Structures are given as structure tokens and as C-alpha cells.
Amino acid sequence: MFEVRLHGRGGQGVVTAAELLSVAAFDEGRHAQAFPSFGSERTGAPVASFCRIDEREIRLREPIVDPDALIIQDPTLFHSVDVFAGLKDGGYLLVNSTKTLAELGISDVAERLPPGHALCLPATEIALRHIGRPLPNAALLGGFAALTGRVGLAAVLKAIRARFAGRVGEANAAAAEEAFTLMQKEVAPC
């Protein structure tokens, strides 16, 4: 089982991102379960969502306590939420930021992970260019596909287009594609 926890703020599409990831994994023939941190979601409030991916039926209903991967949509959460709680030693970390991990002050977290498992992605900037709104989730899913290889870009793009019709879907898909390409360069050994 591969467990992904996503942290962001209400309005950033944190829940949608987990749902899209589950749809992409399902499309590749696997079992997937996505669910939000249950609460009264308000714009700007810290929100978490979860996605489990497995080759067999997923029966477990607890929140993801020890994630294999973390997607952080908003690094300002570092100050208020223990977003890194339980992250496995062999896990992955993807942060939406134009800064480096060192500049964000989380080198210590990254150093616990294998080389190349922790990356920053300017997902909001990519989103602004393609979608015109600061909605980083599609770009982060593209980046996640490149970083972890747990789900293919094609399935991510298909899930995005199935959720958002027409122009919005294409813009989000383009953001995911750009993020994927960018991340692939960083993940690939130089």
C-alpha cells in the first residue's frame, strides 16, 4: 500500500487533488481510496486530504498516520501544522514553493529521505501561467507523478480532463504536464 497525505488550505483544491490522484490510480487498474480530513472546510483554513493506493481492496479507514509521500500545497502551514508527522524514512516530499528546501528551513526533513525524494515545485506560478488562478493542485499531481513514479502522467491528465471540462481542463492538464517535465529533470540523475 502506498499512502499519500496532502496538506493545504481551504480553496486550494487539496481534497480535489487527492480525489484526482485516486482516479488516476484507479484508471491504471489499482485500488485507491481518497478522503478529506473531515471538518468544516473554510477558505484559508488548514485542510488535509488522503489517498491510499494498493493492488488489492483497501479496507482500512483510519486517517493516514505514516505517509509514504507528502504533498504540501502551502509551505506557510509549517508554522501551524505538523505536516511532516509520521513521514516514512523512505518516503517522498513535494512542496509547492519557489524557494529551496534549505530556504524553507526544512533541510533536516529532506535529509532523512533518500536522495531525490524531496523536491520543491513552483506549482502556484505554473498554475498562474496556465490557469490564471493560484490553484496548484494539478501541477503538484504532475510533479508527484514525476517524483514518485507511482502513477503515470497520462492517467493524471486523463483524471484532470475528466473532472474539468473544456478550457479549464486543458489549462490544468497543461500545468500538470509542465510540472511533470520540470520535475523529471530534477529527479533524473545529472
Next chain:
Amino acid sequence: MLKQIEGSQGMAEAIALCRPQVICAYPITPQTHIVEGLGAMVKDGRLQGCEYINVESEFGAMSVAIGASAGGARAYTATASQGLLFMAEAVYNAAGLGLPIVMTLGNRAIGAPINIWNDHSDAMALKDAGWIQLYAETNQEAADLHIQAFRIAEELSCPVMVCVDGFILTHAFERIDLPTQEEVDRFLPPYVPVQQLDPDNPYSIGAMVGPEAFTEVRYLGHQKHIDALEVIPRVADEFRAAFGREAGGLIRPYRLEGAETVLVALGSINGTIKDVVDAERERGVKAGAISICSFRPFPLAELNEALSGAKRVVCIEKSLSPGLGGVLASNLRMALRGHAVPVYTVIAGLGGRPILRSGIAGVIEAAGRDALDDITFLDLNRSAVEGQLTRAAGLRESGPIAENLLKALNPGLVHRVSPRRAGE
């Protein structure tokens, strides 16, 4: 067709396949996306022959469902939490009148304190209203149970409540295999009412019944539930034959062979419990589980038989009967009368508190040492409770309990605790 879909939307599609003729709902919180999805399907024509009625309250929702069902229509509604309590009088009426309404309950806690999260307090509050109560373990089962619910309700002329864990299932995306319209049509024939208000052949439904016949009406309502003990497993068998998968039935035992400690629970927590049972078995601990699908009627005989070999039974309960403890445990003790099997209650998951595998494993471990109390509150924050008890013992005007607890847990929060002694 397999779909990766939100539980509520999957249920909406399954309900639409049942060809409901009247759907009435009060579509604001506490509610699920189910009626929203159904409303969209009626509007865009995917669900034909159905009138969707926006009502002014949950009391209105159930009242309209009663009217529609008495008028001969297949009627459906959904609610949760406070919404169920607000319609409580009409919920009893639906059962008392013998109207086969199907209602989804997206299980949530009941205030006060205000809480929108999952537990089973709402369903338990109306367990004696005369409705059949079926609990879904997964979203696949939630979808499938609705298809069975209309069959069961209409065969018995008794309303059925499909209980689905709020948020944990209703808001979760997972795979659901949705049948075709033709498959559902073969399984679920059109509704033929046993009583119908008809202007051309006028009679009344809902007479005043005095002491001379009230007991007999209630007896017959009870008899429907006894009959349901036969109908529910038969419909589940027919469902398996028609759709090729398990859903519904009275109870679902899991790894009971040689099980010494058996966990019993309702709803989605059974998935987590099964994972824990597997892990315990791996370690050589003889644990097993039973998922109760039909809580009303309560399958006394089936539970008696399934649990006869157990050394102890632990009910993981998402509700509390203050002053008693666990409702499920007290019901189970009736099923186990004659057996010297201790039945313990573990109150867990109240108001949405996550139930973790580690917590359940701890319960199994304590049970194995025969160290469980009659009632255990899983993961209870003892120091918070003690703090409040101390505060209340030392100060008459100790203020509101919920606010005091929140303040103790989050010292940064500012709550005006006591009007006169806020500095205390």
C-alpha cells in the same frame, strides 16, 4: 460498470437506478451529496419519472415522503444527524403506517456540543422507530444496499434506513461497480403498494387507534421485523445471484474459526477491524470479527450461533447510551443469553475521533488479558476529564463543560468561561 467515484455520488446513481418516483429533501447541512446528485439527475433528465421536491425542513421531507408513499409512489429521502431528529415524529409515523420509504442516513454525531463529524448517535436515537436499519461497510455495499432496501421495504411494507458512515464513506472516493438499468429492473420490480390513497376509491390511512387495537398494531409491526429476518438474507442471496457480489444480509462473520476474542461492530469501521484481525492472526492471536449489517431487526439467533465459540465479545460502538454504556453490547447480551460469554463495550469514534488500528489492537490485547472494563472509552483524554472534574468540584460556577475542555486543550484559545470569575 466500475467507477472511481465519491460514495455519495455512487449511492445517488444506485438510487436513481431504483427508479424512485418522489425524492424529497432538505438540501442543506446536515445532508450529503446524495440528494444533490439525484436533484441534478432529475433536472438533466437522466432520472425520468421522478419528482424532486425541495422541502422546507427535514420534518417536511419525511412528511412528503409519507404522503408520496401513501399515494402509491416509490419514495426516497436522505438526512443525517440533527436532521433525523428534526423529522423524528414523522420517522415513527412512516413505520407505524407501514410505508416502504427508503432513507439514507449519513451517520453523524448529535449536539450539543456542536459537531458535524461521524458517529452513530443519530441512528441509535431512532433505532426503535420501527424502521429496518441496515449498515454499510463500504461504498460498494452502500450502493448495493439501496437496491436491496427498496426490495425489502416493498416486500414487507416497512421503511428501511440505510446507514452509511458520514464523511468516512459519504465523502470518500473509491471504486464502485454500478449495475445497469436492465440488471436493476430485473432485480427490483415496480412498486405495488398494499395500501394506496386513491380519490376514486377513497379510504383513510392513519386512523386513531385506541387501547383496543394499539398493541395489536405494534405487534404486527414487530412481526414485520421478525419476517425481515428471513427476507433480508434471502434478498442478499438473490442479489448475489443477480450481481455476483456479496452485500447486505444479517451478519458477516470474519475469521471466526477458533476465535477467542471476537469484535462486533456496525458500518465502515469493520474494514479497519478486519485489517487488525489479520495482523493479530499473523501474530498467533486468535481474534475474529462480526460485522452486523442488520441492526434492526437484530439477528439474535444468528449472533448466538456465530458467537457460541467465543471466549469474549468486544463491541466497538460509535454511540453511547449515557447511564448505560453501549447499546450494541446490551443487545448482544440478549443474543448470548444462556452463554457465559462476557460482552464488553468499547466506545470509539465519537464525534469523528479517528479509530486507529493501534487502538483496536490495544483493545484486543487488553481483552486477551481479561483486563477490559465493562465500558472502555477508547483514547479518552483522562487528564482533560480530570481537569474538568477538579474544576467543577472546586467551583460552583465552573462554566460550560465543552468550552472549558477546549480551553484546557488549546491554552491559546480565548473563551469567556465564567461570567463572574473569568480569571479562574
